Amino acid sequence: MAEIETLHRYDAKRADEIECRWQQQWMRDGAFRAPNPGDAGFDPSKPKYYILDMFPYPSGAGLHVGHPEGYTATDIVARYKVSCGFNVLHPMGWDAFGLPAEQYAVQTGVHPAVTTQSAIDNFRRQLQRLGFRYDWSREFATIDSDYYRWTQWIWLRAYHAYYDVATDRAQPIAQLQSQLASEDRLIALADGRQIQWSACTPQQQQAHLDGFRLAYLGHQTVNWCPALGTVLANEEVIDGRSERGGHPVLRMPLRQWMFRITAYAQRLLDDLALVEWPESTRAMQTQWIGRSEGAEVRFAVEGFGDLTVFTTRPDTLFGATYMVVAPEHPLVEWVSAMRGGAHTKITEYANWSRNRSDVDRQAESREKTGIALGVSALNPATGERIPIWTADYVLMAYGTGAIMAVPAHDERDFEFAKRFDLPIRQVVAAVDGGVWTGACATPLPGIACNSRSAQVSLDGLATPAATAKMIAWLVEAGLGSKRVNFRLRDWLFSRQRYWGEPFPIVFDERGMHFPVAESALPVRLPTLVDYAPIESAQPMPPLAKATDWVATTAGEAGVDPTLLDPATPVRREVNTMPGWAGSCWYYLRYCDPKNNAQFVGKSAQQYWMGDRGVDLYIGGSEHAVLHLLYARFWHKMLFDLGEVFTPEPFAKLFHQGMITSFAFERVDGSLLATDAVRQESGQWFEIATGHAVNRVIAKMSKSLKNVVTPDDVVAEYGADTLRLYEMYMGPLADSKPWNTRDIAGVFRFLQRVWRLAIDERTGSVIVAREGNREIERQLHRTIHKVAIDIERLAFNTAIASLIELVNAATRPTEMKDPSDGGLSRDQLRRFLSVLAPFAPHLAEELWMRIGEAGSVTLAPWPRVDQTQLVDDTLELPVQIAGKVRARVIVPSGADASAIELIVLRDAKVQEALAGRAPKKVIVVPKRMVNVLV
């Protein structure tokens, strides 16, 4: 009996059957194919919409339920935009080079090419099972040589370019080179000598040009991580440990490929104003770029020359009572060399602090350390001799690696001055006239004081005016200038790893580098059997093991014969590019992924990127700085080089929140796995001890046994339910806990939708004979609200309104004739087209069953009748003395005075007024009425 009743019910088995069948059908029909301009089926009359998910990194573990959150959101928007008449580009592919795959390979002994491919296949299978309308014909992976060929090509473009300050954009380096040659300019060599360009050796010329290239070989202090066997970018080091794995990071000097991202600092900052991005992300990038305005001031040091500092407070120059240079500063070396063995303590200190890893620095207290160099500088304002110290609180990498210390108005300098008993002089007074006690530093703006000399006086000026006057004086006296400084550093782009893009570059025996010609790309990654990192004190890239590949000739490698004789023996670059490389431009390749002649065809790019780039980009906020800054930088380089046509790549950005899970916490704060706990009358207890524990929100992790995978949920409820649940959990941007129990709610909703159209006993279609007027009204409102909510990415409330509609239309059990209730065929049709973006399989199935032609995925968004959105009458609450005391029914078009009349005549209002005359009546049409007594 029971079996017969549920024979045609929407259950997991039926969902599975429906979903798999339609997924195959869509694939067969090429339903999600987006033709390019010029392709068959391309409709140029439609506007474009480019919606993109952040590039997934396929891990061996497969998807967990966090992944499909953003993907479902973009899928809903994509389907909605299609039904609104847009040509929608919605691609998917794989970011597949990089550290995790390589480490996994080293652990398992299976080649990364193999593990990566199976991870990709698994990810693709899982995503396809969820019915996302990706144009899979555009799929690619960063490890495809057809793709990384162009990654190398872009790198070469940067290698062949420099930043021209005069035009404020990148230009071909050949231009600079011919300028230097034709004018035969004087070139400053590394040792300080100046010689004519024509008199330079080729090595000297190359070194000079490397000082300008956007992709250049630089000698840098790098973050060397022995555990990972590679160096890391500044962005990949957190608290002195590697972002990935948390291993200690050491600092050492190394010759590495760099990107001159600092040349773009100002534009990267300015153009944040052009994009529609979360405020927090823009703030993070702004902070990371770290622009500060100030001045450069030169202090004379006898015998050494000028010691230049950067300061944001030149107005406090009179208060500079000592100076500090970083332990790596050339002055330190100069002093110890000059004083020979007599001052080994200085060398000792410099070495000690230089070799101290950032971890040690963090671990120790903030107690300042330092040592006096025994030399002094001339304070240009006061004319006083002030001592120079070295201390590790001054960083070589920021500004000039040297500071003027103004202990009265800088907390760090104050602390240092107290520790080493250095003089402190107030030069800024509080605006409110408060007396400076000398107990702490006062870094705030104020009124300059004690700042007078024969040449210049700042006394009495407010900080901004004092700053301006000081800079003017410094410029006039030839002692300094206005300067803008950035926190951003150049981007270290080499990794000592196997699993990455090879650099298209070779070195000859003199150590000079030569580019591989564009026509010879790609430089293929050789297949290595032993790709394990080489353990050593010095970085040793694994590619060095591919000796046959490394040692070659210029001709073999593809170096332009006019640059180097093809027979010349050369060695290939053995470093590889970092994992970020491939994700810097993938959104461009999606526009034209099969192009063999160009990195992206011009017409395809111009169509899909349009004026503003990607229309909607959704991904996690963990990429707020790294990926999003790097991609913007590449885009701007390509813009300057005439390869792309929008200043920014991503017009609108949105971060989905994290999906968390529950775990349990003992009284002492330690966490328990979900299977170590039982629930009893609303309380949780640790099974082993019987002690009460608290339910808390935690990240999904294997150890807590709270990981949920899409495969699990699909098996139990189907993909439509999973999609709907993830979108119904709460606002997309929020992080929210997965609660398995709640899934039943949306599953029941889909079952009610099913029953609206299908008789569960017979499986036949049942619709209302005629559409109910009230339901019709609500249907229009629902269509209207769902559209608005999709546009603002508020999927939870869109679904709530769909549920409300279905609840209203659901037939009561006691209804004898089902065609008395529910939705009419026409209403059902319109309802299914607004349900389709959320639950595409069920919508498609019912669409077919009620006899609609074609696919619901191609149906236009139903028209909303504006007159159906307003009622004839409205119920308004009436507040009297601040409390709602009555409700009145008014015509919806009534104006304020008409409403007031109705309100004052109302019996309840009269009663509540109890004879008092209203002092004032405030009418907010369509909202409420407030009567003041």
Next chain:
RNA sequence: AGGCUCGUGGCGGAAUUGGCAGACGCAGCGGACUUAAAAUCCGCAGAGUUCACCCUCAUCCGGGUUCAAGUCCCGGCGAGCCUACCA
């Protein structure tokens, strides 16, 4: 230490941006159907006062602006994220 974001029922969350706080869902309770259960359908449901009506209190705490505050302003407490000696 600083910057940003945020604190609403037992739980996830709504609230057209200053206008009836708690939509919708979960969990809970009651009813119908059933021999019974499940499923389904119909209701109830912030807290308090002896139920329904009524009334009082209520959006972390304390002040303020306003006819009106979850929403705006000031102060405090708490949470999360980011930065962390950046001169």
